[in-house]
Amino acid sequence: MSSFLPAHSTSSAPAAAPAALVDDPVAQIVSTLRAAGCVFAEEEAQLLVDAATSPADLAGKVEQRVSGLPLEHLLGWARFCGLRIAVDPGVFVPRQRTEFLARQAMALAIRTGGTPTVLDLCCGSGAVGAALAAALDRIELHAADIEPAAVRCARRNLTKGQVYEGDLYRPLPRELRGRIDVLVANAPYVPTGAIGLMPPEARLHEPRVALDGGDDGLDVLRRVIGEAPRWLAPGGSLLVEASAQQAPLAVETIIGSGFSAQIVTSEELDATVVIGTSRGRELPG
DSSP: OOSOOOSSOSOSOOOOOOSOOOSSHHHHHHHHHHHHTOTTHHHHHHHHHHHOSSHHHHHHHHHHHHTTOOHHHHHTEEEETTEEEEOOTTSOOOOTTHHHHHHHHHHHHHHHOSSOEEEEETOTTTHHHHHHHHHOSSOEEEEEESOHHHHHHHHHHOSSSEEEESSTTTTSOGGGTTTEEEEEEOOOOBOGGGGGGSOHHHHHHSOGGGTBOOTTSOHHHHHHHHHHHHHEEEEEEEEEEEOTTTHHHHHHHHHHTTOEEEEEEETTTTEEEEEEEOTTSOOOO
16 A cells, blocks of 8 residues: 555545445445545545544545545645654645655755754645654754644644744744745745636635635745845755746746746656755755
């Protein structure tokens, strides 16, 4: 069985859950999930069986799943960079593609030497920060998000570091200004007009504030980039996730803020990351 299930793996077509799941619960659930459009029905069925506390609880979980509730919200966790990340109902589910963003941030943090100061901005459940904390022997980690439920999850997931609640940089202590070596942001970047085209799991069960990036999807990213110079240390790096179509405009914005910039991609994960680096450090090759 796969150790990672991509988020939002069902179609929008609902199906009724079986009235009883008794003789062969996994086989029955697989059939039900397939009818609902789940791509990874076998893996999901076993995870639901493992998570259930009783037959009634299992039947309820299956019914919720086929009605469109994200699997991760039912399980209470998502797999990210080999970690179990707590994800409560209503909290943005970390995407598999964002593992690429985390790995790029890891590489830059390692290259700083010593104990890098890292900020996970728009942290959501804290998945990126947790992956960095697990990968680095030494780290000074800070994270922030505007959504209260996400902050509660992040505080459970980030056993190292501080988590702040508020709008972007606003809740951060002033002492962090000019000290951040790696600033990583998985800010919302879905254009407002495209929200309605997203899978129901996302648009119905995840907070709008975690998805909506404004008319062209870059409203929040522009704010992240615009304020980054006052927070980054000399030679510090800013990493943001974007779509392939948005990346060139994000590069222009980063260069306009005084950084050098480059786009890195992963075809395997269908991921695009834009890296801005202030003077004093080379970009990775």
